[in-house]
Amino acid sequence: MxxxxxxxxxxxxxxxxxxxxxxxxxxxxxxxxxxxxxxxxxxxxxxxxxxxxxxxxxxxxxxxxxxxxxxxxxxxxxxxxxxxxxxxxxxxxxxxxxxxxxxxxxxxxxxxxxxxxxxxxxxxxxPLVLLTAWEALHDRARLVEGQRVLIHGGAGGVGHVAIQLARAAGARVCTTVSSAEKADFAHALGAEYCINYREEDLVESVMEWTEGQGVDIALDTVGPEVFRGTIPAMAQYGDLVTILDPGPELDLKEARLRNLRIGLELMLTxxxxxxxxxxxxxxxxxxxxxxxxxxxxxxxxxxxxxxxxxxxxxxxxxxxxxxxxxxxxxxx
The missing domain is CATH 3.90.180.10 (Medium-chain alcohol dehydrogenases, catalytic domain)
Incomplete structure (x- = not known):
């Protein structure tokens, strides 16, 4: 062959x-x-x-x-x-x-x-992106209907199916994108709110969308800097899940004050x-x-x-x- x-x-x-x-x-x-x-x-x-x-x-x-x-x-x-x-x-x-x-x-x-x-x-x-997104949202973050969910990289492989899985479970979804074209794509998948990370501040945008409460669940598909930057956008007692190594320089003081549950997702395990x-x-x-x-x-x-x-x-x-x-x- x-x-x-x-x-x-x-x-x-x-x-x-x-x-x-x-x-x-x-x-x-x-x-x-x-x-x-x-x-x-x-x-x-x-x-x-x-x-x-x-x-x-x-x-x-x-x-x-x-x-x-x-x-x-x-x-x-x-x-x-x-x-x-x-x-x-x-x-x-x-x-x-x-x-x-x-x-x-x-x-x-x-x-x-x-x-x-x-x-x-x-x-x-x-398969790989579906398993990753499902395990991150359902198995790690314990997604339930009505929650507000932030998906990083909503136009990417994991991100575009994560938006849809969250919507299918009855969640409200916002996502980060890099262009107007990708925002249109994410909206078509069911994202309610899109944040252009090149032009907009993540935390300010999330707080505006959530009336100052923060998101119940966030899924990081990008890496350590995005993982760290998402902590202030989380609701108290929220779930922050990453599919990547969050890195050694990790200050979890604010995450602890918010009583966040941190999830690490590797579907290859x-x-x-x-x-x-x-x-x-x-x-x-x-x-x-x-x-x-x-x-x-x-x-x-x-x-x-x-x-x-x-x-x-x-x-x-x-x-x-x-x-x-x-x-x-x-x-x-």
Missing amino acids: KAIEMRETGEPSVLQWVERPRPEIAGPEEILVKLSAAGVNPVDTKIRRNGPLAPEGLPAILGCDGAGVVEAVGESVIRFKPGDEVWFCHGGLGGSVGNYAEYIVLDQHLAQARPRAIDMVEAAAA PMLRSLPRARAHQGEILRRCGDLIDNGELRIQVSQTFPLEQAAQAHTLIEQGHVTGKLALVMA
Whole structure:
């Protein structure tokens, strides 16, 4: 099969177009999937630059997200049959298991039936950001109806689905954006209030929107400076969640005075720590997100696709920043 292989760390040019043996089913619960598309995420670029997260190491096939058609099944598989279309988040952290390839083998319980309302490309682009946003809002922040929620980077991969998930749960949403065009995009997704962080003060804007109360929940998708700057915009007893390392220079005095609950979200933990119950929970999250998609309450924005052999170009675009929605690789 054709695949994109990483044999060393470095610039996007280390991603090489190679021929690999097609993976084979080795266990009774496994399925062989012929991939139609693979999502491209910022974590892929970080692994390419800094090295694999999984002990299998190099050479590695990147790509955590995939969607495709089941081609063969193990003898104990009951959830799928050849010809079924599936989506999933699996692999891509090190070694040969990743979705920048034409085929992948995975356990049947890690896949879900592709939502009917989206195509393969959209399905492949969705799992990692959906799991991240859902876990951050529902599992970490314990989102409930009527709360006011701040989503940083509302036009980005995680941000654009987080807006929709918060709205689907009955929350009111404000978000940060970098342009009028991205504000229009975020409003179309359900954001009530958009803050252009290049021109407006975050805390002043949030306090105006919340009549001086602050937001009940904030989701940081940007990094330490934004995390620290969000603390004064929080309501008392609020939940501040970040999907990134908040950094060593962290003064939590004001957070403590506000009795904030700080949440750290890394949806890769179940893969990195081999936690079957947590992975099963993520499968349930994908199923529920699929229902929202099919009911018209959630959409996936794919701003650009690339042929599989152009994975390096996709990495370059992500590292330039400010991608709207998601990128995906498409197999021939």
